[in-house]
Amino acid sequence: MATDNLPIQTQIPLAPKTTIGIGGPARYYLEATTEEMVTAGIQWAAKKNLPFFLLGGGSNLLLADEGFPGLVIALCMRGRKETHTGDHVILDIAAGEDWDDLVAFTVARNLAGIECLSGIPGKAGAAPIQNIGAYGQEIADTLVDVRVLDLTSMETQVLTRRACRFGYRDSLFKQEGKGRYVVLSLRLQLTPDGKPTIRYPDLERRLGPDASLAEVRETVLAVRRGKSMVADPTDPNARSCGSFFTNPILDASAYAAFKARLPQFGLSEHPNYPGGPGKTKLSAAWLIERSGFGKGLVYKGVGLSQKHCLALINRGQGTATEALELVARIQKGVMERFGVQLEPEPVILK
Ligand SMILES: Cc1cc2nc3c(=O)[nH]c(=O)nc-3n(C[C@H](O)[C@H](O)[C@H](O)COP(=O)(O)OP(=O)(O)OC[C@H]3O[C@@H](n4cnc5c(N)ncnc54)[C@H](O)[C@@H]3O)c2cc1C
CATH class of the missing domain: 3.30.465.10 (Uridine Diphospho-n-acetylenolpyruvylglucosamine Reductase; domain 3)
Known part of the structure; x- marks a missing residue:
């Protein structure tokens, strides 16, 4: 397919195309309804020396407030x-x-x-x-x-x-x-x-x-x-990327070190699941809540869902900068208390 005929749009706001409603505009935007359009879009971006980004339903994404400086290719092939x-x-x-x-x-x-x-x-x-x-x-x-x-x-x-x-x-x-x-x-x-x-x-x-x-x-x-874990534009607790952190998986020595920290906080029982040979999976939600970041927490324009402390929500006018600040605070808090590194689940475009 000729790259000149592509229906490329400019300055398209991306926030409405994500479930968390955050992110600046795409400099260029292409809705690819065929595989040929995907290939042509990638070639078009390469010719212009621009980066490209693949967009699905935008439900696992935290996009930058500045937007995306290249071509966003929305994957819309059906069948x-x-x-x-x-x-x-x-x-x-x-x-x-x-x-x-x-x-x-x-x-x-x-x-x-x-x-x-x-x-x-x-x-x-x-x-x-x-x-x-x-x-x-x-x-x-x-x-x-x-x-x-x-x-x-x-x-x-x-x-x-x-x-x-x-x-x-x-x-x-x-x-x-x-x-x-x-x-x-x-x-x-x-x-x-x-x-x-x-x-x-x-x-x-x-x-x-x-x-x-x-x-x-x-x-x-x-x-x-x-738990507000379905995409529902009318539910403020669902304006999220779903769970913001994956459940951490610890090897035997990290798990032993984690357990040794619990008594100083008056804790012992904790949710844990098999995490593969010799490994234990912990609950990120439990760690977050026990580190002082409870359901309904408010931080500037963002916060945590009232139903689920794993879901970081946009309270209306929240920004990616604010979301990343809150993420960093949570990671630091959990690390200081439990010695466990939380990893974000969504794709973050800074
Ligand atoms: C309320 C809510 C609940 C959720 N619950 C769950 C859950 O229970 N379990 C779970 O696993 N996830 C959950 N998620 C996360 C999310 O829905 C999934 O990860 C989903 O698969 C993301 O799909 P998407 O089309 O929205 O991807 P996007 O958010 O658009 O993209 C995510 C990443 O995948 C890349 N990508 C997208 N499509 C393609 C493609 N065709 N080829 C190559 N790369 C591609 C993008 O470039 C980006 O890096 C939830 C999210 C929300 C908002």
Whole structure:
């Protein structure tokens, strides 16, 4: 596709395109509805010696107040294809499909595999980037492969689930492959009339063992709404990027050091989960709250959700600078008290 014919816009405000509502304008902005437009957009930026940035649904992003000085390419390619193979259905999904519409579609078709991932905002193409997960499922459980544009060769290739190196909120795309790939589409393997996954305490408490996929979806959505963890422009506690920090995973010696600090604060019991061989996962929310950063905390134009101290919210006129100040304070507070480094989950463009 000729780069001259691209419908590139200028000075487009980015804040409304993010769930937290923060960020200055994109100097140039392209809504790419086809894969050819994505490639042409990247070539256009290269010709002009400008950086480019890939935008999905803007739900895991903290953009700079100054905006983005190059080309923002919004990935809007749509399409779903269904293939039946033996006991499974393979869904081939374009990157620009809305994630939760996709989950609703699979549940309506009685296809098991992603029902617990109901209510996660964003687009399908971003789902493998941080291996989205919630309520006992993650996309790595059902993902077959991802078709990508490799920016080093400008050719498309298919990366198997194994090649994606999924971990907890982690993948190749956040590690050695960072900045190298555009996810164009992905394939999921789902089970027709399969049993839903009910292994998360919040779901086990509310559902019987024979619950349907639709009941699981409704329950997940209800639990998420209760915590303001669905994208809802009318809910001030949902003006966020979701959880702002990942749950830290400590090796045995760091965990022992953490536990040794607890008695001086009158603490002993603490939530902890297996974090892989020899490792322990802690609750970031617990650490934050016990370090004095409670639900509803206000800091200038930003703050913490009244429902969930892991969600950093924009209280209306908040800025990225203020958000990053609060992030730094929380990280420092948790480090000083517990000796644990909290890592942000969203992508931060400074
Ligand atoms: C209220 C709320 C609740 C949330 N709950 C959860 C949850 O339960 N579990 C969870 O895992 N996450 C959760 N999130 C985080 C977020 O929804 C997910 O990470 C989601 O997958 C981000 O998708 P997006 O399209 O909005 O990506 P964006 O925010 O637009 O982009 C995120 C990053 O991915 C890159 N990217 C986007 N699309 C592509 C692509 N096609 N190819 C290459 N790179 C790409 C972007 O450049 C950026 O670096 C929540 C967020 C909010 C606001």
